[in-house]
Amino acid sequence: MPFFIKGGFNMTQVTMLSASQISHLLDMPSVIDAVADAYKEKANHPATLWPMVYEQLGGEADMDIRSGVLASKHVFGNKLLAWFGENAKRGLPELNGLVNLYNSDTGEPAAVLNATALTVFRTGAAGAVASRFLANPDATTLLVVGTGSQAPYQIMAQLCVLPKVTQVLLANPRDAKKAQAAAAQMPMTLEKLFSQTIRATNSVVAGLIDHRLSEVEFTGVTDLPATVQRSRVIVTATPSTKPLIQADWVQPGTHLDAIGADMEGKQELDAKLFQGAQAYTDDVPQASEVGEIQNPIKAGVIKPEQVAEIGNSLLDPTLGRHDANAITIFDSTGIALQDLAAANLAFVRAKEQGVGTQVDL
Amino acid sequence: MPFFIKGGFNMTQVTMLSASQISHLLDMPSVIDAVADAYKEKANHPATLWPMVYEQLGGEADMDIRSGVLASKHVFGNKLLAWFGENAKRGLPELNGLVNLYNSDTGEPAAVLNATALTVFRTGAAGAVASRFLANPDATTLLVVGTGSQAPYQIMAQLCVLPKVTQVLLANPRDAKKAQAAAAQMPMTLEKLFSQTIRATNSVVAGLIDHRLSEVEFTGVTDLPATVQRSRVIVTATPSTKPLIQADWVQPGTHLDAIGADMEGKQELDAKLFQGAQAYTDDVPQASEVGEIQNPIKAGVIKPEQVAEIGNSLLDPTLGRHDANAITIFDSTGIALQDLAAANLAFVRAKEQGVGTQVDL
Structure with missing residues (x-):
């Protein structure tokens, strides 16, 4: 140059x-x-x-x-x-x-x-892109693990693409009480972040979001194993470095968006969960080093070539969920x-x- | 994160x-x-x-x-x-x-x-940092090869650090006529770019620059080999991909600042010139790939470990010019x-x- x-x-x-x-x-x-x-x-x-x-x-x-x-x-x-x-x-x-x-x-x-x-908008959207493509469309229950600032963005995005979800369950693995407080505040937070902000310029979308939020109940949960068992869509959005969700808690047909892992050493899911699951990510080389899939790869449960890139899959509808009982996992690491x-x-x-x-x- | x-x-x-x-x-x-x-x-x-x-x-x-x-x-x-x-x-x-x-x-x-x-300021300054450290302080003649927008920045910077230079020779290897036009305009360009701009906030520096410019004569040259022979400080600032300066034109005691090469394939100096010369650069790994030294390295004339990093050298005065007859070369590739x-x-x-x-x- x-x-x-x-x-x-x-x-x-x-x-x-x-x-x-x-x-x-x-x-x-x-x-x-x-x-x-x-x-x-x-x-x-x-x-x-x-x-x-x-x-x-x-x-x-x-x-x-x-x-x-x-x-x-x-x-x-x-x-x-x-x-x-x-x-x-x-x-x-x-x-x-x-x-x-x-x-x-x-x-x-x-x-x-x-x-x-x-970043908060595009990270929320990432999980929803995967859920729209991979989750069972009849899912009525969404579990979000993590009550940090990313939680409302994940919830709002999931509600936009999962029209039958009426139950949003919130879990905080470090402090169960925080989940209840977050659940109580969530309707107001969502309305403030996603509807009030755009009402002046896009009243139609604001109205649709208000309507969608009115259909949903938010509950803070403490029994994580039981909640995982009854949730068909699960989003993890924490800075965890240890598995929060054990493989044997997850029922057939569940879709998981693993949002938190974006560095070496981060982990939210039991590596064994990837055994037999359909795994997707945004960028295989990057995710193999810093994403959730680093853990099952290190543990020898899967190889990088068994993980699909979400972009390739979105281009071909046959590359989505194989059957209603499959477990699907999307590992979001974030790309430019x-x-x-x-x-x-x-x-x-x-x-x-x-x-x-x-x-x- | x-x-x-x-x-x-x-x-x-x-x-x-x-x-x-x-x-x-x-x-x-x-x-x-x-x-x-x-x-x-x-x-x-x-x-x-x-x-x-x-x-x-x-x-x-x-x-x-x-x-x-x-x-x-x-x-x-x-x-x-x-x-x-x-x-x-x-x-x-x-x-x-x-x-x-x-x-x-x-x-x-x-x-x-x-x-x-x-970028133009810091690139001009780079050559001057090397000349202050490496050029013979008695040099009276500066040759600048290249009459693009970088030329005034190189000239101004060199004049700030080489107090005995009174002759600035300008060469344009592709179009000799442009060198004469550039030389004719240069005093006005330098006064406009470096003295008028700062007069309001730093009248002392503006005055010193005006004084320095008044001591210097600018000449466009056409006979590059003869001009190289009589110049003790040479700056090359062109987008050239072929050697412009042959090794046997350069006299003992000359210092060269090779500014132009910053990509694979760029070259301003004959690779043979590095034989026996003292070579410096800003970042050895980067310059070995994209700087002027890529060429003598490829030609087997020098090895990367024979090139000094200017920052290390500046910290130790004994790492400068070994004797008055040495040829010294600084390869500037640009660092953040x-x-x-x-x-x-x-x-x-x-x-x-x-x-x-x-x-x-």
């Missing part, structure tokens, strides 16, 4: 989007479709995901840079997300970062977005194309609605 | 700095010192430079992401620079990109800066720490001077 500047310096107008603006621009149904499209595009153009840079920043901090090109939307870019474990003590958020979106026809920067707000898809959706809407701060750079 | 958001979304104030603002904030003497310090810091903390991501974006476009942490300044971050070869035809700059600067104590984003404006150093300097001054656009992200 030459550094010679023909045409002088650029002075490009860049759109800046804050966490709050992103929350008002994105609705979960659209993000789910955008993430599904991004997975499919990865399958069609395998070169579009670039190597991840992951680095420690001292003992209680790390950061990663994910990058790639989403050719269908004419954008490329990168997300840097930094985790600082000591921040909560200081009253600061643990996660910080930016997404930079560029025009893939000219290389010009287009937008700089708050990465945290995008999800971030770019969500960022581009927010950016396109920002332009339409005149939202965001314009800065000449 | 957990994605759980304790403390809620961040809403951090980020400083946006445009190309024009950066040009007014940075003065070349300060950037030279900042780049020298960054090189030394790399030597003291080798883990601070992270893997580069380099990707093609179609036939006539590519991009790279460089990242790292500059612990002494409490910043980390990344630069994405995209080159689109067809842009000139469209009236757009070939190079575009952004630098994202983060606080390494908290992970919060601090600034987003135009990458092109930073230079970008972070220049970005941090611009950011700190922007805060002091109240410059830049503040955006809550």
Whole structure:
């Protein structure tokens, strides 16, 4: 790449989007479709995901840079997300970062977005893309293990794609009491995060979300083995490093979205659960190192080549659930194309609605 | 890295700095010192430079992401620079990109800066850091091969560190006439880029630069072999893929800064010139693949372990030029720490001077 500047310096107008603006621009149904499209595009153009840079920043901090090109939307870019474990003590958020979106026809920067707000949306959407494709459509009971900030995003996304779910069960493996408190607050949290935010610009979607939420009951649970047994869709979204769900608790026909594992040493599911299950992930090489499937691979229960990439599978309906009694597992580790898809959706809407701060750079 | 958001979304104030603002904030003497310090810091903390991501974006476009942490300044971050070869035809700059600067104590984003404006400054400074350390201090004649946009930055930086240079010779290996035009315009260009810009905030440095420029004569040359023979400091800053300077033209005691090569296949110097020369670079593994030293390494003239890293050498004065007749060569490929150093300097001054656009992200 030459550094010679023909045409002088650029002075490009860049759109800046804050966490709050992103929350008002994105609705979960659209993000789910955008993430599904991004997975499919990865399958069609395998070169579009670039190597991840992951680095420690001292003992209680790390950061990663994910990058790639989403050719269908004419954008490329990168997300840097930094985790600082000591921040909560200081009253600061643990996660910080930016997404930079560029025009893939000219290389010009287009937008700089708050990465945290995008990440929670696209991570919620990831689980729902898999559940829509793999879960038994008659499922009425959803179990979400983990009551952190990702929980409402997972729940909202699952409710969008599982129309018969009327029971949402919440479990907190470290503190059962927290599950009950989270369940009590969840209707208000969901209404605030996903309906109030978009009512002004998309009253139809806001109305559908309000209707959907009115059909659902939220319950905090303490008996995890019994709850796993009666749940046909299970989402795990915790920072756990030990299996939370034992293989013999899980009934035939269950679908699981394992969201939490994204580093070496993370684990939410018993490795034995993968024995005979249909396993899917977003990126097999990455997930084999840092995702949930690292554990059954290390234990010799499965090999990486037995895990399907969700994008390939979405392109061919015969690659979904084999029969109603199969156990299906989706291991979500997070890829740049999800971030770019969500960022581009927010950016396109920002332009339409005149939202965001314009800065000449 | 957990994605759980304790403390809620961040809403951090980020400083946006445009190309024009950066040009007014940075003065070349300060950037030279900042780049020298960054090189030394790399030597003291080798883990601070992270893997580069380099990707093609179609036939006539590519991009790279460089990242790292500059612990002494409490910043980390990344630069994405995209080159689109067809842009000139469209009236757009070939190079575009952004630098994202983060606080390494908290992970919060601090600034987003135009990458092109930073890159020309830090690349000019790189050559000067090497010349200050390696060139014969009595050198009176500087040859710059290449009359692209990088030329004024190289010249200004060299003039800051080589106080006895009074003759600047300009060569354009593809079009000799352009060298004469470039030489005629150079005094005005340098005054505009490096003195006018900072006069309002740093009149002393602006005055020193004006004085230095008044001592120098600029001449366009056509006879490259003869000019190389009479120049004791030579800077090559071209996109060449073939040797421009033959080994037998170069006289004992000459110092060369090879700036252009930053990709596989790039070459400005005859590989034989490295035979018996003292060779330095910014990052040995990176330069062995994409820098000027890739060529003598491939040709078997030198081995990577014979090339010194400039940061290590700067820390130990005995690792400079062995004697007045040695030929010394610095191969500059560009590392993230230079970008972070220049970005941090611009950011700190922007805060002091109240410059830049503040955006809550």
